[in-house]
Amino acid sequence: MAGLLFLFFIFFALHIISSSATTNFNVLSYGAKPNGVTDSTKAFLDAWAAACGSTDSTMIYMPKGRYLLGSMVFTGSCKSPDITIRIDGTLVAPGDYRILGQAANWLSFEGVAGVSIVGGALDAKGSPLWACKAKGNNCPSGATSLSFTNSNNIKIKGLLSLNSQMFHIVINGCQNVNVERISVIADGNSPNTDGIHVQLSSNIVIMNSKIKTGDDCISIGPGTQNLWIEGVKCGPGHGISIGSLAKDLQEEGVQNVTVTKTVLADTQNGFGIKSWARPSNGFVQRVRFIGAIMQNVQNPILIDQHYCPHNLNCPDQVSGVKISDIVYQGIRGTSATAIAINFDCSSKYPCSGISLQNVNLTYSNQAAQSLCANVLGKTIGLVQPHGCL
DSSP: HHHHHHHHHHHHHHHHHHHTEEEEEOOOOOGGGEEEEOHHHHHHHHHHHHHHHOEEEEEEEEEESSSEOOOEEOOOOOSOOOEEEEEEEEEEEOHHHHHHHTEEEEEEESSSSSEESSSSSOOOOOHHHHHHHHTTOOOOOOEEEEEEEEEEEEEEEEEEEEOOOOOOOEEESOOOEESSSSSSEOTTTTTTOOOOESSSSSSEEEEEOEESSSSSSSSOOTTEEEEEEEOOOOOSSSSSEEEEEOOSOOOOOOOEEEEEEEEEEEEEEEEEEEEEEOOOEEEEEEEEEEEEEEEEEEEEEEEHHHHHEGGSOOSSOOOOOOEEEEEEEEEEEESSEEEEEEEOOSSSSOOOEEEEEEEEEEETEEEEEEEEEEEEEEEEEESSSOOOO
């Protein structure tokens, strides 16, 4: 009997080992060159095809070095139940910004499931394109560095994204995405280089990350729900923003968003909600901004339903976006302007259920000010500047 039990144990152990085995695919085996000069695009796509076609758990491994890559699309659905992309090197964009500039994305994942990206760096070399735009020349719009579309069960951990031409990371139409310990670096004057953009997605977690860029550190678009942001350090940049909304008449709402334990330093905005003054069926509801430190932030707490950058192409209408149940709790620090709290809501659909709880914001070591238009809410505990609710 003991012998049979021993044999059963060995069989069970071997079954566990075999079922958890990972098949490795090294990009060097497919012709990739880690010299930063040889185009390795085909090698990376071939490694993806092999991993995607495997029925095992797989790992695509990118050893140390610099890999020159053009625009790539990694598509599902895959036979492999999970694919880990382990990057020990740096993925480098072409030196001519026009090559990527004509593409919507540099590295795009479409319709995939169970993909993890671990470590490594993306160097998109976006600064020449930014310079082109600054001169007002006829420039391409630019590419997002890393994009996930219509994908599920995605993890991004320990990644460094440098100098994206446009957005650094986009999460669009996805479910169950975890982003942890990433770093984003771009010049504070770089245009449209949002750190992470989320839209039409649910069950998203962004944690313990540092974002320095020229636009929103995190931008939250229509159709986002169940988003958790924690431990993010932002600056320079435009803060953490919901919007801009009301771009379209028919637009999905934003709901169940929590932003906690954040630090925002030298940013244009702190926590912003913005919509165009246009008709829309959109909404923002059940949002919690909890436990933040503001350091020299121009607009620490802002709702702007008359968003109109540069006063161009802005209709003389009223925002249809309904904003309700928004809590600002435990927010302290310094404002770079006299107006630390500014609620400029829609006259047709006033903001409602706005709550300020234990907020302490100062301006140049003196009392800051607050402005309110078309907003209903309450204050709890110490609120400085004195609320206009």
